[in-house]
Amino acid sequence: MKTEIISVGTELLIGDIINSNSKFLSEKLTELGFDVLFHSTVGDRADTLRDTILYSLSKVDLIILTGGLGPTADDLTKEVVSATIGKSLILDTQILARIQKIFDDKNIPMPESNIKQALVPESSVVLDNDIGTAPGIFVEENNKIIILLPGPPKEMRYMFNKYVIPLLNNKSKYKIASKVIKTIGIGESSLEYQIKDIINKHTNVNFATYVKDGQVDIRVSTKIHGHENIKKSLDIIGAQIQDLLGDYIFSTNSDSLEMVVFNLLNNKKLKIAFAESCTGGQISSRFTKMPGISQVFDTGLITYSNDSKRDYLHVNEITLNKYGAVSQETAKEMAKGLLSEGKVDIALSVTGIAGPTGGTQYKPVGLVYISLCTTKDCFCKEYNFNGDRETIQKQASDAAFNEIRVYLENLK
Amino acid sequence: MKTEIISVGTELLIGDIINSNSKFLSEKLTELGFDVLFHSTVGDRADTLRDTILYSLSKVDLIILTGGLGPTADDLTKEVVSATIGKSLILDTQILARIQKIFDDKNIPMPESNIKQALVPESSVVLDNDIGTAPGIFVEENNKIIILLPGPPKEMRYMFNKYVIPLLNNKSKYKIASKVIKTIGIGESSLEYQIKDIINKHTNVNFATYVKDGQVDIRVSTKIHGHENIKKSLDIIGAQIQDLLGDYIFSTNSDSLEMVVFNLLNNKKLKIAFAESCTGGQISSRFTKMPGISQVFDTGLITYSNDSKRDYLHVNEITLNKYGAVSQETAKEMAKGLLSEGKVDIALSVTGIAGPTGGTQYKPVGLVYISLCTTKDCFCKEYNFNGDRETIQKQASDAAFNEIRVYLENLK
Numbered sequence: 096m097k098t099e100i101i102s103v104g105t106e107l108l109i110g111d112i113i114n115s116n117s118k119f120l121s122e123k124l125t126e127l128g129f130d131v132l133f134h135s136t137v138g139d140r141a142d143t144l145r146d147t148i149l150y151s152l153s154k155v156d157l158i159i160l161t162g163g164l165g166p167t168a169d170d171l172t173k174e175v176v177s178a179t180i181g182k183s184l185i186l187d188t189q190i191l192a193r194i195q196k197i198f199d200d201k202n203i204p205m206p207e208s209n210i211k212q213a214l215v216p217e218s219s220v221v222l223d224n225d226i227g228t229a230p231g232i233f234v235e236e237n238n239k240i241i242i243l244l245p246g247p248p249k250e251m252r253y254m255f256n257k258y259v260i261p262l263l264n265n266k267s268k269y270k271i272a273s274k275v276i277k278t279i280g281i282g283e284s285s286l287e288y289q290i291k292d293i294i295n296k297h298t299n300v301n302f303a304t305y306v307k308d309g310q311v312d313i314r315v316s317t318k319i320h321g322h323e324n325i326k327k328s329l330d331i332i333g334a335q336i337q338d339l340l341g342d343y344i345f346s347t348n349s350d351s352l353e354m355v356v357f358n359l360l361n362n363k364k365l366k367i368a369f370a371e372s373c374t375g376g377q378i379s380s381r382f383t384k385m386p387g388i389s390q391v392f393d394t395g396l397i398t399y400s401n402d403s404k405r406d407y408l409h410v411n412e413i414t415l416n417k418y419g420a421v422s423q424e425t426a427k428e429m430a431k432g433l434l435s436e437g438k439v440d441i442a443l444s445v446t447g448i449a450g451p452t453g454g455t456q457y458k459p460v461g462l463v464y465i466s467l468c469t470t471k472d473c474f475c476k477e478y479n480f481n482g483d484r485e486t487i488q489k490q491a492s493d494a495a496f497n498e499i500r501v502y503l504e505n506l507k
Numbered sequence: 508m509k510t511e512i513i514s515v516g517t518e519l520l521i522g523d524i525i526n527s528n529s530k531f532l533s534e535k536l537t538e539l540g541f542d543v544l545f546h547s548t549v550g551d552r553a554d555t556l557r558d559t560i561l562y563s564l565s566k567v568d569l570i571i572l573t574g575g576l577g578p579t580a581d582d583l584t585k586e587v588v589s590a591t592i593g594k595s596l597i598l599d600t601q602i603l604a605r606i607q608k609i610f611d612d613k614n615i616p617m618p619e620s621n622i623k624q625a626l627v628p629e630s631s632v633v634l635d636n637d638i639g640t641a642p643g644i645f646v647e648e649n650n651k652i653i654i655l656l657p658g659p660p661k662e663m664r665y666m667f668n669k670y671v672i673p674l675l676n677n678k679s680k681y682k683i684a685s686k687v688i689k690t691i692g693i694g695e696s697s698l699e700y701q702i703k704d705i706i707n708k709h710t711n712v713n714f715a716t717y718v719k720d721g722q723v724d725i726r727v728s729t730k731i732h733g734h735e736n737i738k739k740s741l742d743i744i745g746a747q748i749q750d751l752l753g754d755y756i757f758s759t760n761s762d763s764l765e766m767v768v769f770n771l772l773n774n775k776k777l778k779i780a781f782a783e784s785c786t787g788g789q790i791s792s793r794f795t796k797m798p799g800i801s802q803v804f805d806t807g808l809i810t811y812s813n814d815s816k817r818d819y820l821h822v823n824e825i826t827l828n829k830y831g832a833v834s835q836e837t838a839k840e841m842a843k844g845l846l847s848e849g850k851v852d853i854a855l856s857v858t859g860i861a862g863p864t865g866g867t868q869y870k871p872v873g874l875v876y877i878s879l880c881t882t883k884d885c886f887c888k889e890y891n892f893n894g895d896r897e898t899i900q901k902q903a904s905d906a907a908f909n910e911i912r913v914y915l916e917n918l919k
Contacts, residue, residue, distance in 0.1 A: 108543045110534025114526055122522030131520045136546035375795025376788035379809045383787025386863055395809030397791045403806040451798055484798055
């Protein structure tokens with residue numbers, strides 16, 4: 096089914112916000128088997144919005160509009176869509192009662208302007224909004240579907256997942272089944288070379304690679320026309336790729352690197368602590384974004400100065416003077432010092448030069464040491480990352496999580 | 508001048524990447540005085556691209572296309588634009604030599620497919636690409652301007668800033684001068700109410716507010732038609748707003764909250780350390796993303812467990828048992844304990860319930876205590892944030908930076 100996504104809002108046209116809704120909807124609609132041919136963005140103006148809808152109706156069969164469902168005079172998506180397709184707006188008393196309740200609960204009188212949010216096009220499906228005031232609308236007429244969703248991404252995503260997916264489920268002739276295999280530590284061309292025989296063998300399967308900050312994702316996807324169980328064949332391809340790429344693969348189910356580490360620690364009932372220098376807390380911060388992390392995480396120490404490394408991690412003054420803060424020796428003493436407190440099973444440390452200044456001929460920007468110590472093992476690896484400060488910190492955090500993952504996966 | 512931005516690339520339509528180019532160009536073009544009326548995205552298909560260009564030419568005077576300038580058969584923006592406006596493509600030998608050199612420098616033979624990147628529409632201005640292979644194109648005909656830029660954001664931004672801005676500079680009848688005033692701690696409607704007299708007084712000035720995670724930005728902007736010095740009048744309006752909003756304002760020059768704190772500490776030659784519980788390292792991580800931060804930052808302790816609060820911050824066992832980890836008393840002892848190491852001038856602590864679980868009737872999810880201690884002062888504030896874990900952590904980090912800012916700004 097040919098599809099267009101129309102975003103309504105002057106704030107997008109003046110560049111105040113990025114259009115994350117179109118990305119989200121494109122990804123979801125593609126999976127559901129819809130052929131997204133166009134994105135359009137128009138401002139809060141009735142004339143250009145009407146022209147855009149009319150032109151879109153001449154090109155596609157499914158139009159999803161986001162934005163312009165608010166209570167102000169600027170918000171006119173529902174009004175313009177209804178007028179363009181010749182439907183009148185009628186008051187939905189249930190929706191009005193729900194909006195009224197939102198204000199009652201806050202002890203605020205409902206502004207009169209909010210009443211218009213309860214107006215809906217005749218003979219349309221009203222999609223309730225459980226987390227905001229504006230309801231969504233689903234209209235099907237003359238073999239064309241028009242869907243209206245609110246602009247705020249949280250509301251839009253919630254409503255798309257809850258209401259729109261079930262309504263669209265039988266409308267496409269096929270679906271896309273896909274499997275994402277996430278790798279770290281291997282370059283894109285090397286990866287493609289290693290799996291080229293698998294790619295060539297499966298001509299009805301699409302293999303796409305996406306690179307970001309040193310991670311390469313492989314998306315394996317194929318169209319399903321009926322109820323055939325394609326999951327199994329994708330899993331077989333996944334297993335073949337896994338045989339070839341081994342430890343480079345950290346996830347075959349879309350889990351992030353930190354989530355994989357969290358699960359491994361949880362399953363093995365192990366606790367971890369971090370000692371961070373150049374990553375400045377990013378490892379701990381990424382880890383603690385996950386709910387329930389206190390099961391496996393106890394302490395993170397950001398020891399940014401030499402004094403701090405000495406006082407909190409017991410790094411030897413002599414080590415710091417002889418080898419420097421960015422060295423294998425210091426990294427190891429950081430991890431050992433953290434472990435010596437006896438509170439965790441694994442201690443991981445990171446020290447390096449995130450830049451842009453502070454590099455030297457022998458210790459350039461991007462040089463990072465990562466050490467992992469337990470009561471049984473203690474090792475340290477050297478990394479040389481490229482890029483700006485942000486990229487280096489991100490890659491160092493990723494590498495740290497990856498060290499833990501590989502260690503735990505290979506733990507007897 | 509009416510303007511449309513057309514993004515070319517199937518990867519945008521299937522949601523693989525977000526359209527950051529349109530945001531960047533919209534922001535820049537709006538500042539330069541162009542009226543961006545539409546964004547369109549089309550795939551790598553000649554038919555839809557041609558139709559989109561023709562429709563765009565009927566609506567606007569300036570079209571900027573990004574993407575589809577690569578060497579592969581999929582890349583057809585230049586070919587389709589030229590055919591649509593009736594121009595033939597001719598070989599630019601200078602561009603060809605430059606592309607050839609890129610491959611020579613890498614000791615790789617240039618693939619034949621790259622030759623097509625040196626083809627340019629007749630009587631067009633060629634915009635050289637210093638950081639990639641694809642040149643950009645500027646064509647002006649029949650009072651319409653069409654600009655082609657490569658899709659990779661880095662190349663596109665570089666070429667827009669270097670070549671396109673000078674070429675467009677005299678094309679708009681006005682420019683937009685603007686000033687962004689950033690606030691925290693005040694709601695949008697309350698803010699708008701407080702500055703309503705200023706808004707009403709300046710009818711030729713546009714006031715727009717943008718809300719994100721508890722921060723409200725005010726953008727004050729106005730059109731400049733000649734060379735009048737509008738900066739001074741915007742500064743005067745900014746000062747009037749500052750008189751009314753006072754401490755709520757943390758920046759009038761686009762600096763982030765953490766940057767403002769960094770600068771204040773740097774100017775006062777003070778060092779800070781953080782003790783984080785529910786923010787899990789986010790405060791330290793945001794702080795250490797800024798280069799040079801070691802001037803003012805020494806240590807960050809993420810004490811996620813009671814044990815950790817006791818061992819690293821000397822929080823009293825009795826305090827933890829009697830008042831709990833999330834309490835004013837624990838927050839204060841965390842900051843005091845950190846300060847007692849004698850290494851920094853200011854210690855800041857955060858403890859709270861980020862959720863989604865862990866809340867109780869008396870201590871609900873979102874309850875956060877922030878304490879700031881120096882050798883002279885020690886205080887603690889209670890916050891009650893709404894939202895999911897991510898939002899609560901972000902708001903708690905913001906509030907922490909804001910506590911430091913307000914303290915330092917009012918320090919004698």
